[in-house]
Amino acid sequence: MHDLPQQILSWFATRSWSLHPHQKDMLARKDAPATLLIAPTGGGKTMAGFLPTLAELADGSHAGLHTLYVSPLKALAADIKRNLTGPVAEMGLPIRIEDRTGDTPSSRKRRQRADPPHILLTTPESLALMVSYEDAARTFKGLQRVIVDEVHALAESKRGDQLMLALSRLQALCPDLRRVGLSATVDDPAAIANRLARHPDPCPILMADPGPAPNIRMLEVSDAPPWAGGGAAYSIPAVLDQIRQHTTTLIFHNTRAQAEIFFHNLWLANDEGLPIGIHHGSLDRVQRERVEGAMVRGELRAVVCTGSLDLGIDWGDVDLVIQIGAPKNVKRLVQRIGRANHRYNAPSKALLVPANRFEVVECRAALEAARAGDLDGDPLPPGPRDVLCQHILIAACAGPFSADDLYAEVTGAGAYAALSRTAFDVCLEFCATGGYALRAYDQWQRLLQRPDGLWQLRDPRATARIRMNLGTIQDTDTLKVRLRRSRGGKPLGEIEEGFAATLTAGDTFLIAGQIVRYEGLRDMTVEVTRNAAKKPKVATFNGTKFATSTQLSDRILRILNQEHWLGLPDHTADWLALQRQVSHMPRAGRLLVESFPHDGREHICAYGFAGRNAQQTLGLLLTKRMEELGLDPLGFVATDYATLIWGLERVTDPHALFDLDALRDGLEGWLAENAVMKRAFRAAATIAGLIERNTPGQRKSGRQATFSSDILYDTLRKYDPDHLLLDITREEALRGLVDFGRIEEMMFRVGDRIDLVRLSRISPLAAPLLLEVGKIPIKGTGIERLMAQEAEALMQTSGLADLAQ
Amino acid sequence: MTSSTAVMLNNISAGFDVTFHGARLTALAARALWWGADTTLVVSDLHLGKSERVARRTGVSLPPYETHDTLDRLETLIAALSPTRVICLGDTFDDDLAASSLTTSDRARLQALMQGRHWIWVEGNHDPAPPALGGDPVAELRLGALAFRHIASPDAVGEISGHYHPKVRLRGQSRPAFLLDKSRLIMPAFGTYTGGLRSTDAALTALMDKRALAILTGARALPCPMPR
Known part of the structure; x- marks a missing residue:
């Protein structure tokens, strides 16, 4: 049948296991330059990826590195090492397997460069670092295969772009390198395949049997969820019940802070002392590993977790997945559900727990979409240039390079296939001089072109600094x-x-x-x-705030406009009915704007349903318009479905406010000055190497880094507005954090169908927004007016006003 | 001490008028002091060359354009007010080396500003030696009832000083501010990346009278009782 070595065949035979069809397929295609395998978690995906490697290494004749395995998570690399080392030992194969991540001791890392194992398990960052060494060619000599695990998660991030650039580099060193990608279910496999393969190599896609449809429901809870917030404390007793009824439950949260709070509340209610752990990216590694270990040994009944457990780690006997809070994105929900029941061909079981009243509707919409298999996704953007800049610096660390060769290498990565030579040269120029406005300053003069045309580091000692600042993950400090x-x-x-x-x-x-x-x-x-206190001040770790996808927003609007809400619990149906009675229901193709006084201020609430980022941008643009129109706005808050703005004056003409041309005009000027933009700039500038977060001997504090990046930003805007990094910032902000595209799309759909509804008080749908965290103050004429009033009042009460006559 | 309502000369020279030891002074929203009757402009703590010094001393790179920006604002102010005399109240340069390592174009711009005016450098703690730029270097200066020095001295009367970079918080907004009582006026820093000291700091509450006034700078000059 398969030309598998005897050791492997007998190992399978003694367990009376047979190969899955997709594992056979992978063996049959082992010589293809690139293959993408899409399989549900638990479908023996990893084994499918590694079988050809084990077969090729079985006779012990290969010297040096044979297969490189790259995963987005350190934990996943460690997990795979565990799951691979066991079988390899049992098969008696002469294969050395090691992992290499940021957690690996530097002595072992050095040794690995000189004497690499047969199979090296690593992360994109560690790989980029290895590629930056002068001896990379020696380390990677003989490399045959690279396996990119969870490639769907990587392809959507800059980490993936960095990885694919590193693979281009490896491909130049090892021309026969074959690539394999392992992916969960995605909406657009062809786009991922395109990123994985060397451009323009073909990349066939193998689809494994997706298994039976998952069993997803909303958790039934007797108490109504609260109006706002993400804690879902009301569901604790019901969740505990579920934990009791199952062997092992994973409880997913969208943010770390929410996971902490939920875990805390769970323990307060956990009278029987069920063993429950917590796992998220902010926890110390030792703590995380302890939880992971306990999980593998089957000692835990439940783990409260975040995206740090999103990806394909095999956690043993998980038979229930609970998602706390609306999943915001159907694809992620489906992937999380895949965490349960790793036995092939058993349906996964999942429960959704809305954290607040609006999320009841969101969860309902997500459930329907997941059942219909309607996954959401945006087209992948072209490869980001800040990552390219970092790659150029990495190339320079490894030794002198020719611009032509590097350009050829870079355009071999799918994401950069369409990169023009001019765009590449601008990036190279930036790496060399810092750009026009900064060219007089030594610290940004990093590359020079030698008489023979090759580029090299101006100061060879810069390698240490470049390596220290490598990577594309923008952790907040x-x-x-x-x-x-x-x-x-x-x-x-x-x-x-x-x-x-x-x-x-x-x-x-x-x-x-x-x-x-x-x-x-x-x-x-x-x-x-x-501390024994019961009520903590809450830790606000960086919680990734995902925006609800367009597809999901459309479904939500459809549910809101049903005549009856039979599928929804009474508390939510009653709330929606009240909204319909006292105001309007937001509708697709129209824009509902409510106006009402509250707490001594005028408010408007605009229901754009454009997702959190776009609604936030809308808040910034509208308040800017309001400044121009003399409406003295004071601040706003945004959720996935609406933006609430408060100020000193009442809005009477919505058309003047929601004028797309005026908003678009405002965009460029506004973009320049807002914090979102500065944050985007800081991220791009850090990745591109303009700002060094780490310098030898000292770690720059976040505050210092922000300070310098804000000043750099202002400087470039003033003196070099066409600077590469401003260009990158604009491009990224428009798409991601700013998401102006979704505002345009919304305004286009709405046209002039804007309904301004004046209410005597706050509406049922708007009320939860008041309880939202993340209110953004506007520093404009409104606050100037309040400052002047307060100064005046202070002068009066202090009696100093008499002196000022 | 008396003061009157804010006057708007034009945007750049908007300010708040005070009478201080017989002199009618305008605390400008642009962080400078204008003595109209004497056509004298006072600026303090320009800290030119700060980024260069920070980079030199700590290796932490600040971007280099603050000198540019400080000079831009000084030029605008001088163009609007045409002072016959300019008093730089100390810490004009971040240190002596910063003074001598001023770029040629910045130096030329500064000298163009000095052209045709009586320019006085009061010594500061950061730049005790006068820079070789022309103008009159002095340790301190008396003009009628007014005394100009860099650091306030506790017993002085009619004194105008800088050094502390006072800042005041109002409605959550922190602004550089003038501090004023019957004996002294402390100026905000004019330089672009200068930090500040809250008016509530003991160093300032000890110096300033209980009935001191703060004049916040920014979009307009805003007087309020000095927060202590």
Whole structure:
């Protein structure tokens, strides 16, 4: 049958296992330059990827590195190592398997470069680092295969772009390199295949049997969910019930902060002391590994987690997945559901728990979409140029290079296939000089062209700095949290620097599932003591706020406009009925704008259903328009479905406000000055190497980095508005954080069908927005007016006003 | 001490008028002091060359355009007011080396501003030696009842000083501010990337009278009781 070596065949035989059809297919296609396998989790996907490698290494004749495995998660690399080492030992194969991530000790990393194992398991960042060494050609000599796991997750991020550029580099070193991608179910497999393969190599797509349809429901809870927020504390008893009824439950949250709060509440209610753990990216590695270990040994009944468990780690006997909060995106929901029941051909079981009243509708919509198999997705953007800039610097670290060769290599990556030579040269020029406005400054003069035409680092010592700043993950800056007294003791985890800055001694917050008291900051470590308080001040770790997809928003609008809400619980149906009675229901093709006084301020609420990012941008653009129209706005808050703005004056003419041309005109000027843009700039500038987050001997604090990046941003805007990084920032902001595209699309759909409804008080749909966190103040004429009033009042009450006559 | 309502000369020179030891002074929203009767402009703590110094001393790179921006604003102000005398109240340069490493074009711009005016450099703690740019370097200066020095001295009367970069918070907004009581006036920093000291800091509450006034700068000059 298959030309598998005897050791492997007998290993399968002793277990009376047979190969899955897609595993056979992968063996049959092992010589193809690129293959994408799409299989449900638990379908033996990893084995399908590695079988050809095991077969080729079985006779022990291969010297050096044979297969490189890249995964987006360190934990996944470690997990695969565990799951591969066992069978390989049992088969008696002469194969050395090692992992290499940011957590690997540097002595072992050095050794791995000189004497690589047969199979190396790593992450995109560690690979980029390896590629940056002068001896990369020696390390990768003989490399045959590369397996990219969870390629769907990587393809949608800059980490994936960086990885594919590194693969182009490897392909130049090892021309016969074959690529395999392993992916979960996605909406557009061809786009992923295009990213995976060397351009223009073909990349056939293998689809494994997706298995039976999952069993998804909404969790039935007797209490109604709250009006706003993401805690879902109301569901705790019902969730505990479910944990009792199942062997192992994964409880997914959209943000780390929510996971912490939920875990805390779960423990307060966990009278039987069921073993429940927590796992998210802010936890210390040792803590994470302990949870992972306990999970694998089957010691835990439940794990409260975030996206850190999203990807294909095999967690043993998970028989239930609970999603707390609306999933925002159907594809992610389906992938999370795939975490349950790793036995092939058994249906996965999942429960959705809406965190607030509106999310009941969102969850209903997501459920319908998941059942219909209607996955959402946006087309992949072209390869980002900030990542390219970093890649150019990485290439320079490895040694002198020719611009022509590097360009050829870069355009071999699918994402960069359409990159023009001019665009490439602009990036190269930026890496060499920092760009026009910065060319007089030594620190940004990094490359020089030698007489022979090759480019090299101006100062060879720069390699250390470049390597220290490598990577595309934009973590907000975090500080380690440690218990006082346990000097050098175990860190509990990390919190955002911005959050730490708001703490004063005595404040309490949640971390690693316990309440701690802030004592002080010492050597960039937050020192805390344990605290028995019941109500903590909440840790605001960076929670990724996903925007609800267009497809899901459309479904939500359809549900809202049903005549009866038979599928919804009474509390939610009653709430929607009240909205219909006192105001209007938002409808597709129209824009509902409510206007009402509340708490001494005028408010408007615009229901654009354009997703959180676009609604936020709409808030910024509308408040800018309101400034121009003399409406003195003071601030706004946005959710996935609406933007609520408050100010000093009442809005009477919505058409003047929602004038797409005026909004678009405002965009460029506004973009320039807003914090979202500065954040986008900071991210791009850090990736492209303009800002160094790490310098030898010192770590720049987030505050310092923000300070310099804001100043750089203003400087470039003023003196070099066409600078490459401003261009990148604009491009990215429009798509991601700003998402102006969705505003345009919404305005286009709406046309002039804007319904301004004046109410005497806040409407049922608008009320939850008041409780939302993340209110954004507007520093304009409104606040100037209030400052002047307050100064005047202070002058009067102090009696100093008499002096000022 | 008396003061009157805010006057709007034009955008750049909007300010708040005060009478201080017989002199009618305008605390400009643009962080400078205008003595109209004497056609004298006072600016303090320009800290030219700060980014260069920070880069030199700490290796942390600040972008280089703050000198440019500070000079831009000074040019605009001088063009609007045409002072016959300009008093730089100390810490004009971030240190002596910063003064001598000023770029040729920045130096030329500064000298063009000095052209045809009486230009006085009061020494600061950052730049004790006068820069070789022309103008009159002095340790301190007396003009009638007014004394100009960089750092306020506790017993002085009729004194105008800088050094502290006072800032005041109102409605959550922090702004550079003038501090004023019957004996002294402390100026905000004019330089572009200068940090600041809250008026509530002990160094400032100790210096300033209980009935001191703060004049916030920004879009307009805003007087309020000095927060302590």
